[in-house]
Amino acid sequence: MEPKLEQLKKYLAQVFDLNSAAALLAWDQETHMPPGGEAARAQQLATLTRLAHENFTSDEIGYLLDDLEPYRESLPYESNEASLLRITRREYTRKRQVPAEFIARFTELASLSYQNWVRARPDSDFASTQPWLERLLDSSREYSSYFSGIDHLADPMIDASDPGMSALEIRRIFTELREELLPLVEAIISQPPADDSCLRQHFAESEQLAFAQHVVRRLGYDFTRGRLDKTAHPFATRFSIDDVRITTRVDENFLGQALFSTIHEAGHAMYEQGIDPALARTPLAEGTSSGVHESQSRLWENLVGRSRGFWQYFYPQLQTRFPAQLAHVPLDIFYRAVNKVERSLVRVEADEVTYNLHVMMRFDFELQMLEDKLAIRDLPEAWYARMEKDMGVVPPSDALGAMQDVHWFAGTIGGSFQGYTLGNVMGTQFFETAVHAHTSIPDEIAQGEFGTLHHWLRENIYRHGSKFTPPELIQRATGGPLSIAPYIRYLRKK
């Protein structure tokens, strides 16, 4: 191998290790850390992310990339080495815009704000989070200010999570999608609502967790290279390809919460677990974008986990686990309950149709806050008004309103939500293509077999890590560009 490539990989491995340690500091903060650890943990996160940033954006890496440019040009585009040099160059160029000092400051701020949000949310204490959000909004603007020639302040943040995307492009997709969704929501909601009372009984936490574990193990989440813990907001995180962890939360009075959030996070985690080991400890050893990541979590959560076939297989097992609650509930009633479309308050519990309205609202608010058209202090009221307009319901509290999602309280305001709806769209495209290639997949799902689907996803999506941009990956996997048609088709049919 080229000695300079060897040297570059050594530097990149060090950056990967620093980022992995930072991810563990964050995971521990949300799972096991005692409250006293807060202040020091924020400092530790700041130090490690700063060092990772400094190391990655060092002059040495720039020189190596320059020196390796002819070598890269000599390699096939799709090779691991050319991809490594290409993506590292892209990320290097992007991250060099931002000073390490800012990264450290922002990380510490986000960690402290997160910890405040965890305390404030149960009491709907928006006032205590307001100054944190204001500082995070300022910091988000500062982040964007390091990039020149941008059309919208949100663009650098959108590009960081969904490379190649912009506020303009997402607005275009969302407008198109919204026009299709609104009449669909109206049509469904004007029908008599499904009865989901069977989900709203008492289900013991330990049994819920055991069932969720059983399900995601069957889907292909590898517990020898992962684990499941409880947190305030479910998430997936990875420390290496062979250590990808998920978290969930449990509502003992609602069966849907733990189960579907566990499947969702397992979808993210199977993506990371399925990356080609040859890419380990490089910038390629992670999902390629927020949207593609969400395509995997939403695919498993909805296209698989809310399908009739899935429940044909799993429902008898669930009934055995909760006989008092479910023995007399027929499969059809249960299936309708987990697919109930309603004017919901909470994004992560929303059905497949209205979910995107939640996302679009957050996306619009992000842009408005960045544009100074919506002040942080007015966010709760704006939330109520928009929920009433879009969904016909008003949240009873900020905990179920503007404070429900962790994102803005622990990261940038901008670029945080578009990936979810992009993921819904892409996920359906991927699933449709997989079923087209292997028509047995729906029948296999009904028999509790997920190997063919999992294998198709690993071959076409997972193993590539971030070698390809989202448009490249969609083109390679489906033979065409991003399209909302399969998603609308799927929703109409269902």
Next chain:
Amino acid sequence: MEPKLEQLKKYLAQVFDLNSAAALLAWDQETHMPPGGEAARAQQLATLTRLAHENFTSDEIGYLLDDLEPYRESLPYESNEASLLRITRREYTRKRQVPAEFIARFTELASLSYQNWVRARPDSDFASTQPWLERLLDSSREYSSYFSGIDHLADPMIDASDPGMSALEIRRIFTELREELLPLVEAIISQPPADDSCLRQHFAESEQLAFAQHVVRRLGYDFTRGRLDKTAHPFATRFSIDDVRITTRVDENFLGQALFSTIHEAGHAMYEQGIDPALARTPLAEGTSSGVHESQSRLWENLVGRSRGFWQYFYPQLQTRFPAQLAHVPLDIFYRAVNKVERSLVRVEADEVTYNLHVMMRFDFELQMLEDKLAIRDLPEAWYARMEKDMGVVPPSDALGAMQDVHWFAGTIGGSFQGYTLGNVMGTQFFETAVHAHTSIPDEIAQGEFGTLHHWLRENIYRHGSKFTPPELIQRATGGPLSIAPYIRYLRKK
């Protein structure tokens, strides 16, 4: 403040954060990490310890220390700032001897060896650990080879954990102590043994853990700045003064295991939790030596936790928790059971008297291995022979023999054990002094009040962190040098 001191503190804080993140990587490895994570975790630990070492031993820190030398001389010896400069200089000089590349290599080796030991120990599979131990022995010799002018290969390792100590000095102390202990052991063992069958019943794990938590909370371990988990080998670790965690292990058929190991580790943790917050994120924010650390764990475990007064208070509560097992066991029988002296196989379960014979054996073996007088492959047999000679018992397996302690399998061979016996000696000196100053302490213990003792320890030991060397600390706290007399006096009396 001096701007250069400010700059030095900034560098040292960064090193502290790297070391804290490495400690979290290690804690997670032993508590929660899935097996798949092993290889990557070893690399991550190697990277972080290397970076911490490189940062700490950088030329910049040397220049700053040189420049600050006149300032240090202008300050009172006991001031935080003079102590910071003095101890940083000592550690800088010591660590500069060792290349960062060695630290990374050794850390990765130790991590992989540890993970192998965890798998091999249940099956007493010494053969699989032998090549790891041989490499660790070579590495331990290599470590010492970086230091010049030493009397014994073990000295640099001993000095790293017990500053100022040497193999020669410890041999002198151990010889003196051994002469006192051997007749004492003989005398006790020739009496009819205490009956500890009351401890050897079935005690549910969850109840054992709940009781252990209750006890250490009462002693003063702060759970808002700590937590308790289960591991193969109990330990205490800290990520900051406000996040100091302990672990334990539970034997459902022996009550002594979880309880006394939890008290032991809480003793370590209270030391770290009690350090003056003004020392945070500096090299002073940790216990001053292995021996002083063990003095705290052994003091709480034995001088407090195996005292009659302690059980006068806690035994009725324990009986309430385990009525079937203990309701009819009188306090006196229980007290004798937890103080039973016997020819024990396992160090961490040994009584206060024979415990030191276990330590001395390990210390002698360490020196012999370093001197090439004992080969790794002969270690199990040497263990059997020495156990028979010293204790009159032979372990039935290597799991209860040469493989029982984690230390050599996850660290250096040399400097690993002397601290335990030094701790027994110092702990008694400290306790005697505290009781002399506050004669109410024994009565308070019998009433479940530990505040006076805890306060004395915090004032005289904890808060200083590593500002003072062990001899300085002993002199300040007790008014005299290290002495085995109080320890022998205590054992004879008991």
